[in-house]
Amino acid sequence: MADVVSMPKLGFDMAEGKLVRWVKSEGEAIQKGEVLAEIETDKATVEVEALVGGVVRKHLISEDTSVPVGEPIAVIGTADESIDLDSLLAGSTAAAAGAPAEPGTEAPSIKTTTLAAEPKDEDTDGRLPEGVRASPLARRLAEENKLDLARVNGSGPQGRIVVRDVREALGAKSVGRPAAPSYAPRETRPSERIPLTRLRAAIGRRMSAAKQQVPHFYVTSEIDASPVMSMRAQLNASLPDDQKMSVNDFVVKAAALALHELPAINASLDGDAIVRHGEINVGVAVALDAGLMTMVVRQADLKPLLTLSQEIRTLAARARSGKVRPEDVEGSTFTVSNLGMFNVDHFIAIINPPEAAILAVGSVRETPVVRDGQIVPGKLMQVTLSADHRVTDGAEGARWLEIFRSFMEQPMRLVMDELAGG
Amino acid sequence: MAIITMREAISQALWEEMERDQRVFIIGEEVGLWGGTYAVTRGFYDHFGADRVRDTPIAEGAIVGAANGAAMAGLRPIAEMMTINFAFLAMDQIVNQAAKMHSMFGGQMTVPVVIRAVGGGGRQLGATHSHTPDVVFAHFPGLKVVAPGTPYDAKGLLKEAIRIDDPVLFIENATLYQAKGEVPPEDYTEPIGVSKIQRQGKDVTIVTYSKMLQLSLKAAEQLASEGIEAEIVDLRSLRPLDMEPVIQSFKKTNRAVIAEEGYRSYGIGAEVAARIYEAALDYVDAPIRRVAQKEVPLPYNRDLEQLALPQIQDVVDAVKGVLYG
Numbered sequence: 037m038a039d040v041v042s043m044p045k046l047g048f049d050m051a052e053g054k055l056v057r058w059v060k061s062e063g064e065a066i067q068k069g070e071v072l073a074e075i076e077t078d079k080a081t082v083e084v085e086a087l088v089g090g091v092v093r094k095h096l097i098s099e100d101t102s103v104p105v106g107e108p109i110a111v112i113g114t115a116d117e118s119i120d121l122d123s124l125l126a127g128s129t130a131a132a133a134g135a136p137a138e139p140g141t142e143a144p145s146i147k148t149t150t151l152a153a154e155p156k157d158e159d160t161d162g163r164l165p166e167g168v169r170a171s172p173l174a175r176r177l178a179e180e181n182k183l184d185l186a187r188v189n190g191s192g193p194q195g196r197i198v199v200r201d202v203r204e205a206l207g208a209k210s211v212g213r214p215a216a217p218s219y220a221p222r223e224t225r226p227s228e229r230i231p232l233t234r235l236r237a238a239i240g241r242r243m244s245a246a247k248q249q250v251p252h253f254y255v256t257s258e259i260d261a262s263p264v265m266s267m268r269a270q271l272n273a274s275l276p277d278d279q280k281m282s283v284n285d286f287v288v289k290a291a292a293l294a295l296h297e298l299p300a301i302n303a304s305l306d307g308d309a310i311v312r313h314g315e316i317n318v319g320v321a322v323a324l325d326a327g328l329m330t331m332v333v334r335q336a337d338l339k340p341l342l343t344l345s346q347e348i349r350t351l352a353a354r355a356r357s358g359k360v361r362p363e364d365v366e367g368s369t370f371t372v373s374n375l376g377m378f379n380v381d382h383f384i385a386i387i388n389p390p391e392a393a394i395l396a397v398g399s400v401r402e403t404p405v406v407r408d409g410q411i412v413p414g415k416l417m418q419v420t421l422s423a424d425h426r427v428t429d430g431a432e433g434a435r436w437l438e439i440f441r442s443f444m445e446q447p448m449r450l451v452m453d454e455l456a457g458g
Numbered sequence: 459m460a461i462i463t464m465r466e467a468i469s470q471a472l473w474e475e476m477e478r479d480q481r482v483f484i485i486g487e488e489v490g491l492w493g494g495t496y497a498v499t500r501g502f503y504d505h506f507g508a509d510r511v512r513d514t515p516i517a518e519g520a521i522v523g524a525a526n527g528a529a530m531a532g533l534r535p536i537a538e539m540m541t542i543n544f545a546f547l548a549m550d551q552i553v554n555q556a557a558k559m560h561s562m563f564g565g566q567m568t569v570p571v572v573i574r575a576v577g578g579g580g581r582q583l584g585a586t587h588s589h590t591p592d593v594v595f596a597h598f599p600g601l602k603v604v605a606p607g608t609p610y611d612a613k614g615l616l617k618e619a620i621r622i623d624d625p626v627l628f629i630e631n632a633t634l635y636q637a638k639g640e641v642p643p644e645d646y647t648e649p650i651g652v653s654k655i656q657r658q659g660k661d662v663t664i665v666t667y668s669k670m671l672q673l674s675l676k677a678a679e680q681l682a683s684e685g686i687e688a689e690i691v692d693l694r695s696l697r698p699l700d701m702e703p704v705i706q707s708f709k710k711t712n713r714a715v716i717a718e719e720g721y722r723s724y725g726i727g728a729e730v731a732a733r734i735y736e737a738a739l740d741y742v743d744a745p746i747r748r749v750a751q752k753e754v755p756l757p758y759n760r761d762l763e764q765l766a767l768p769q770i771q772d773v774v775d776a777v778k779g780v781l782y783g
Contacts, residue, residue, distance in 0.1 A: 173742055199743045
């Protein structure tokens, strides 16, 4: 029995998706879990994996086409079975309620032009197709160099990405050392107008909505990071270079465990109810050239610290290479945003809806602290929880921070479940 | 190397070929006693005589028809259309007879005729006498269509046209007759169906021919003063159309402007652009632009006429357009 593959819902607010590329062509064999196609949402380009194995019998939409979530996009079957496409699709679309009206039912419109009208060299009326606009040459060069065009600013007309933009982006990547400073007199740079990338625009939309609709409150706490730093140093001493753990790995694990103890924060507002999520999926904000992406570590509370660390490293690498999978960006219930590596004392973050809270983490700073009445050198880290006042209150936020602090200041507790065989 | 005009180069080619081959003769309106409307055949009548420089009535179909017949019978006629606008009257003889004969009759005969036709606008001759209909003739297989842009190419290509066995429409742009260029004294021919790089550059490819070659060369100088190096590919013949140098150049520059004097719709630019997209899509970094004549019957009024015809500045603007300058 053949299976219909539908446009997956890859984001909380995703209504439609654009099929960027068929990875498997018609007639090609595909295994369960192999990548069938690449789909672009307003967050990222993601790979869609086959849920069943077989042969790709038919592509139902062509590349560069956008269809609503749930719309059939492909049929996977066995090599030789006979498929009645109509009845197969009838079965699958019947389930997708609220499907849009049949296309092609509109009467064709007739356009008239004056005799002497000449076509314009380029359409400049401002209505642009969805998706990345790039010249074929730029697309090819990006493809050859595995560069995600969604992260490139276009300098051509209406923001089209042309080859020089790709070369610049690639050049920026490969430049290892900044050029020697020059002390020539500075010239005033001309003003520039840089069109928004899709990612930038999506961040703008989501953050504006969050800041306007979610009543934020903020709770800040100072954490003694010495125990974490010392434990991390001990662990890293025995880890190979490509597996060394970051402070953020500890923060994510501590946050996940704190969420487990206080599920009120691992929640979302949904109409007239608060949903407390069963899974604790921690989003880790990853800074990219083109903007910020939140990669999701699923069930972070259940994962051993080392596994968690490796997973975060893999996710960040996928984000940077533009090869994001649907589950990488969807379903987070809480986010950690860490600017510790940038030498900041503290900052406050905007909640990433529909989550109820986000934790902003500053740098670990060496600073004098008072311990047992004595001033001693210490290592402090400031963290700020931003929380949705419709879901929780300041006292609860403070309680959560206390729990988080206790994990951070007694970091052996972060690996207790592993020691206990859990 | 002597610097001579296009008119002199064409005249030399005709003279030398008539000296070389007794079968070569000229037939057309006012080509003999008058010496040609554009003075290309001045002195020919006295030197070669009335048999080989034949004046005709004003009957273009008859001129080309007679030339076709003579060609089939073994002579090497050069039929002159006083202007290409009158070639419309000889359309059947050109595209339906000369161009078809060899293949329709199983190769029993060849039609080694050359039809010289003077075309182009810009001389205030009114809409009906100012056509640049080169593409119309280039549409039909069986006919070679040559349109040189320099004296050197005019002489070499015309000699080649006279010597080969295929019918050739040889289009001379009237505004180019005074254009000067180097022409070697010795006998030479240029192959038909081979495009030529007339200027090296790295930033943009300008594909052009005939009069627009000269304008494009001037545009390129202007662009060079602003740091833009245009490469200019001269098609030289519209059929056969040699795209290889165009594609090679485009793969280097990734941007192209096609400049022609004729109308834009269904024009040379459309054909060349389509072939570039077909052959080099992955090298395209900007939509190809076309420079062409405004789509109006060409006005008589001098200012309006110039406004309707493509100018140097149009080429400059189009180049900057594809470079987003």
